[in-house]
Amino acid sequence: MACLMYGVVFAQSSTFFTKQGSTMDRKIGTHFEIPAASLQCFTSLSILLLVPVYDRIFVPIARRLTGNERGITMLQRIGTGMFFSIISMIVAALIEIRRIKVAKDNGLIDLPNATIPLSIFLLLPQYVLFGIADVFAMVGMQEYFYDQMPDTMKSLGIAVNLSVVGVSSFISSFLISVTEKVSCRSKGGCWFTNNLNKAHLDYFYWLLASLSAINLCIYIFLASCYQYKNAQKDISNEDEESLSGRPLLPS
Numbered sequence: 001m002a003c004l005m006y007g008v009v010f011a012q013s014s015t016f017f018t019k020q021g022s023t024m025d026r027k028i029g030t031h032f033e034i035p036a037a038s039l040q041c042f043t044s045l046s047i048l049l050l051v052p053v054y055d056r057i058f059v060p061i062a063r064r065l066t067g068n069e070r071g072i073t074m075l076q077r078i079g080t081g082m083f084f085s086i087i088s089m090i091v092a093a094l095i096e097i098r099r100i101k102v103a104k105d106n107g108l109i110d111l112p113n114a115t116i117p118l119s120i121f122l123l124l125p126q127y128v129l130f131g132i133a134d135v136f137a138m139v140g141m142q143e144y145f146y147d148q149m150p151d152t153m154k155s156l157g158i159a160v161n162l163s164v165v166g167v168s169s170f171i172s173s174f175l176i177s178v179t180e181k182v183s184c185r186s187k188g189g190c191w192f193t194n195n196l197n198k199a200h201l202d203y204f205y206w207l208l209a210s211l212s213a214i215n216l217c218i219y220i221f222l223a224s225c226y227q228y229k230n231a232q233k234d235i236s237n238e239d240e241e242s243l244s245g246r247p248l249l250p251s
Contacts, residue, residue, distance in 0.1 A: 002222055003078065005215035006137055007168020008175065009085045009208055012092070013130050014040060015172075016201055017123060020096065023103075023112075023196055024120040039120065039127050046131025054135055074144040075223040081137020082219060086212045088129035093205035095122055103197045112195035148229050179204060 014037075021036035028034060062071030072080070099118055108114045141161050149157030176192065183191040183200070191200040 002215060002219040003082075003137075003141060003164050004168050004171060005212050006078075006082050006085055006133075007165050008172045009089055009212055010130065010133075010165065011169050011172040012089075012205075012208070013043060013127065016204070017092070017126065019196060020099065020201065021120045021123055023114075024099065024116050024118050024122070026115075026120045034120070036120065039123055042124060042127045043131040043134065046128045047134050050132060050135045051139070073228070074140050074147065075226060077136050077140030078144065079216065079219060079223060081133045081135070081140060082212065082216045084129055084133035084136065086209050086216065088126045088133060089205050089209035089212060091129060092123075092126040093202045093209065095126065096202040096205060098122070100197060100202070109197045110195070112197060116197075176204075179207065 017039070018037045021039055024036075026033045026036060059071035063069065066072060070077075099116060099122075102118045103109055103116050106117060108116055141164065142158075145157035145161040146154055180190060180192045183189070183203075188200070188203075189198070191204050193199045
């Protein structure tokens with residue numbers, strides 16, 4: 001349950017991030033224009049580049065400091081990913097503030113289809129931060145749900161891990177609907193409109209960052225109370241019990 005908020009934040013990378021990019025300057029050179037959704041590939045690229053760095057550099061260094069074979073525990077890895085997801089939301093909010101400011105300065109607030117003179121690659125940091133968050137959180141969740149499930153329920157653990165993203169998408173849709181209804185009744189205006197220049201995506205990003213920070217605090221508390229399944233210890237106990245039950249051989 002504590003991982004669902006991470007999935008809510010992750011869902012924004014394929015929705016509002018893309019919508020932001022569609023209003024910005026997407027040209028490379030004179031004639032070539034990239035699709036706004038193409039920046040999502042930088043999240044995958046970040047994961048491909050950073051997973052070897054994590055395994056070959058981070059883990060050996062952390063292992064020396066913590067004495068843990070994995071470098072850091074699985075729950076610490078997930079928590080670190082959650083932290084980076086909060087940073088990505090903060091960065092996204094700051095970039096959205098700048099995007100709106102540039103739109104105002106150029107008189108484009110009332111022109112939803114106009115291209116804001118701001119490079120789409122300004123969104124790159126928030127995509128890369130999502131990639132860093134995935135290296136920690138998503139991989140950590142895969143390890144956790146597989147390693148900590150009972151031996152006869154390993155497949156179910158993988159299914160539970162995959163369901164985190166699916167359930168989080170539903171929660172994200174519900175949160176957007178509620179936020180839209182509440183914000184439209186306020187004096188500040190709707191946070192979501194067809195004209196993104198008049199919307200308040202930055203407010204929504206701040207909301208997600210705040211909810212994620214609260215969720216991270218709850219997660220840290222729950223993680224501190226968690227007792228890891230010790231398979232080796234269980235096997236040893238079973239061996240001792242089996243040995244104690246065996247009849248002694250005559251000498």
